[in-house]
Amino acid sequence: MSKHIILVGVGALGSHVALLGRNLDARWTLIDFDRVEQKNTLSQQHTRLGLGRNKAQAMAQSLQGLFNHRVEAIPHKVTSDNAEVLLGGADLLLDCLDNGAGRRLVQGVARSRGIPCLHGALAADGSFGRVVWDGDFAVDDEDVAGQPTCEGGEHLPFIAWVAACMTQRVKDFLASGEQRSLNLLPNAVIPLS
Numbered sequence: 001m002s003k004h005i006i007l008v009g010v011g012a013l014g015s016h017v018a019l020l021g022r023n024l025d026a027r028w029t030l031i032d033f034d035r036v037e038q039k040n041t042l043s044q045q046h047t048r049l050g051l052g053r054n055k056a057q058a059m060a061q062s063l064q065g066l067f068n069h070r071v072e073a074i075p076h077k078v079t080s081d082n083a084e085v086l087l088g089g090a091d092l093l094l095d096c097l098d099n100g101a102g103r104r105l106v107q108g109v110a111r112s113r114g115i116p117c118l119h120g121a122l123a124a125d126g127s128f129g130r131v132v133w134d135g136d137f138a139v140d141d142e143d144v145a146g147q148p149t150c151e152g153g154e155h156l157p158f159i160a161w162v163a164a165c166m167t168q169r170v171k172d173f174l175a176s177g178e179q180r181s182l183n184l185l186p187n188a189v190i191p192l193s
Helices: 012-020 038-042 055-067 083-087 100-113 153-176
Strands: 003-008 026-031 072-074 092-095 117-122 129-133 182-185 188-191
Touching: 003 012, 003 083, 012 026, 012 055, 012 117, 012 153, 026 055, 055 072, 083 100, 092 100, 092 153, 100 117, 117 153, 129 153, 153 182
Parallel strands: 003 026, 003 092, 026 072, 092 117
Antiparallel strands: 117 129, 129 182, 182 188
16 A cells, blocks of 8 residues: 655745655645745746646646646645644655744654654755754754745756655655655765764
8 A cells, every 4th residue: 555645845845856756656645835926937846837826736736737646735834723634644744844833843743643754955045955854853943934945946956956865765765664864965965864
């Protein structure tokens, strides 16, 4: 029976992970409350066809239309009121959020329910990325509330590389239960475990 992967945050990192993970033997749920804006098409896997639509729903439609890959889309923000309900049924949680408050909610459900959780992170300036399993992960907050992460297209190759590394960690986990964490620089990989 395939595992249920819940991916939270379908922006720069999460949209690429969803695209690259489409062939994995898993049932996917995408969660994001945000809408696709023109600027998102520069660094995210969203297209002009999704402009104004919810990111989770737009990505689900793209995956269905391009690859006949069906995923569930939940167009809501994870909050303290709904986190247990939205995330509790996962076999694996993927945190691709860009804010500390949201990450803490995902981490809290993962820890309270014993759900494996892989956190992905990008520096706002594209100088580093992280693909870290929850046991090695400490939540940090953005410098400024609402700080944009990798807004322009100049970091797209690095975003895609971090997403590819994250998707590979998911593939390894599904195959063998392996949990290896990484820090990434634009020209280096630093294993953490």
